[in-house]
Each structure stands twice: as structure tokens, then as C-alpha cells.
Amino acid sequence: MAMTDPARVAFDAPIDPDPEDVPRPHAHHRHGWWWKTLLLGLALWIVTIVVTVVTLNVNLVPTIILIGSFLVPFTVVLFVIERVTGTVSTLQLIVAFFVGGILGVLGASLLEANLGNTVFLYLLVGFVEEFVKVVLLLFIGWRVRPKTARQGALLGATVGAGFAAFESAGYAFNAAITTRGIDLYSLLQTEVIRAVLSPVGHVLWTAIIGAVVFGVAHGRARFRWSWIAVVAYVGVALLHGLWDSTSGIAELLARVFTGTVSSDVHTLPPATIRDIESLTTVLYVVGIALVSAIGVVVLIWVLVHHARKTKRLAASGGGSAGGGPSWPAGPGLQSDPSTRWATAGSGWGGTPPPHAVR
Numbered sequence: 001m002a003m004t005d006p007a008r009v010a011f012d013a014p015i016d017p018d019p020e021d022v023p024r025p026h027a028h029h030r031h032g033w034w035w036k037t038l039l040l041g042l043a044l045w046i047v048t049i050v051v052t053v054v055t056l057n058v059n060l061v062p063t064i065i066l067i068g069s070f071l072v073p074f075t076v077v078l079f080v081i082e083r084v085t086g087t088v089s090t091l092q093l094i095v096a097f098f099v100g101g102i103l104g105v106l107g108a109s110l111l112e113a114n115l116g117n118t119v120f121l122y123l124l125v126g127f128v129e130e131f132v133k134v135v136l137l138l139f140i141g142w143r144v145r146p147k148t149a150r151q152g153a154l155l156g157a158t159v160g161a162g163f164a165a166f167e168s169a170g171y172a173f174n175a176a177i178t179t180r181g182i183d184l185y186s187l188l189q190t191e192v193i194r195a196v197l198s199p200v201g202h203v204l205w206t207a208i209i210g211a212v213v214f215g216v217a218h219g220r221a222r223f224r225w226s227w228i229a230v231v232a233y234v235g236v237a238l239l240h241g242l243w244d245s246t247s248g249i250a251e252l253l254a255r256v257f258t259g260t261v262s263s264d265v266h267t268l269p270p271a272t273i274r275d276i277e278s279l280t281t282v283l284y285v286v287g288i289a290l291v292s293a294i295g296v297v298v299l300i301w302v303l304v305h306h307a308r309k310t311k312r313l314a315a316s317g318g319g320s321a322g323g324g325p326s327w328p329a330g331p332g333l334q335s336d337p338s339t340r341w342a343t344a345g346s347g348w349g350g351t352p353p354p355h356a357v358r
Contacts, residue, residue, distance in 0.1 A: 034078035041071040068191030069169035072198050073161035080154045087145045093158050100136045101162025107132040126241030133206045149215030149306035156210020160202040168194040200292035205236045208299045215306040243291045250283035
């Protein structure tokens, strides 16, 4: 009877993954707190405005700015918290929102300080701000597991939301301070517009980059270099620049359509000026809607593409998305349902969590 080497048996035995590497939903998923917070925050914002108008208490203006600037972006974070999986904790997402947002606006301000007032200004701003957000996203997501396109989109949305919140607060402050004192109407107008547009602005752009970068690294412990990620960055930066340029483009097109391109606006009749302003507003809304639609379509396409790729790999019995070795399902995985990453609805489709072997 052949003798069995205990060391050999231990070496050949399947290795169960570390419980920390197994993607599992958080306990607070699907509670709908994001829309409840949005409604409650909106009510508090309106109440604060009413009290400010009634009492003429300028000390409440910072409260209006903070609630109006952070309500929608922070709602995005709650939306992410209810859907993110894996090793990302709620505290990490909150830190990514606040620290990422602060460092993002600081880094963008430093890099944009020497940009000249040229025709390519908004395009350069798009490249600078998206670069800063990508760096922050890579730093925050370096140890995140699992790395999937969906996970990257959620983390990217969090970083973009933080950037949008602090940037909106700055714009609201500038709109409120005038030579005549505090302009509450201008402040509220700025906050409403930026709150409505923030989900299809910074949030959307960084979500696209996150989906692409994490999708390329799917099934790996670390990020992977790919020209696809570079193309995504350039494309998002161009969309960002086009978004910022929409107002100027709309005004130029309005002047073209009214035949007043070469005319000095101060010499035009009041009726013509009103026509130009009305047409500019319409073209601006159309332009913003078009750029936003392009961004949404791109994000959906990236997520669907990687989801189908994962399903194909699962159907073919493949291992990692990057063509890595297949990971055996050891006895521990079969006996403990909480550690099965290939079960239906897990979103992994047979792809092992990174760092399963220490």
C-alpha cells in the first residue's frame, strides 16, 4: 500500500479564497435611502430659503450654498453605497467623496492657473480636470476587489460627485457675492442649474472612465495598461470640453442664424437682442442634452459590453477575464454558499476574486 505524503497532499489541495476577497452585497443594499435623502434634503433647502427671505438673515446663506451644492452629489454617493459590492466599505466611499472632491478641485485649480484665455480653454480644462479625477480614481481603487466595469463606474461616479459638489459650492458663492450685496436669486439659479446637470456632468464623465479602466482590469489584482483606457480618457475629456463650450457655441450659432455675427451687440435693437438670447437658451439646452445623451449611451455600451464578455467567459468555462488560469472550486466553496463567486446573480460569472492566494 503506497504511503501518502502529508506535505504533498496539503500542497495539491484546492485553496479556498480568503473571505475578504469574495464579493458579497453590503447589509444596507436596496433600502432606497438615496431618493429619500434627496426628497428630505430638497425640503430642507426650500425651508432654509423661505426662512432666509422672511428673516433677511444672511448667516443662512452658507447653509443654502452647502445644501444646494452637496444634495444631489451626496445622493449619488448613497446610490453607489446601495449598489457597490466587494471590498469597498461605506467609509471608503465617503472618504472618496470628500477627500477626492477637495483634492480634485485643488489639483485642477493649480493646473488651470496658467491656462491662457484662448479658444481652446474649455478643451484644456476638460483634459486637466479629467486627468485629476482619473489619478484620484486609480489611487482610491488600487486595492478594490472585485475590479469590474460596474464597480469602476460606481467608484468613478463617487469621485465625480465629490468634485461636482465642491465646484458647485464655489460657483454658487461667486454668484451670490455682488457689488450690491448678496444676490439670492442668482445664487439659487446657479445651484438649481448645477444640481440638475451634475449627474450628467462630472459624475457621468468619471463613471465612464472608471467603467473602462476597471473593465480592462477585470479578473486581475491590479490595474492593467491598455490603449482603450487612454482612448476613453481622451474621449471623455473632449466631451467635457464640448460640454463647457456649449454656451459659447450656442451664442455663436444664434448670431449666425439671426445674421448678426459681425454686428456689435450693443448696437442691435432690443428686439433682436431678445431673439438672440432666446435662441441661445434653446440651443444651449439642446447642446447639453445632446452631449449628455452621448455620454449616457457610451456608459451603457461599456457596461453592457463587459457584462456580455463576462457571460461568454462563464459559458465557456473560462477563468479570469484577462485570460488567466482557471481557479478550482475547492471543497470550501462547495460547502459554504457565502463563498461561491460563481453563483447566479453574483455578477462574477465564474471569475475568481483577485488576491485569493496569499
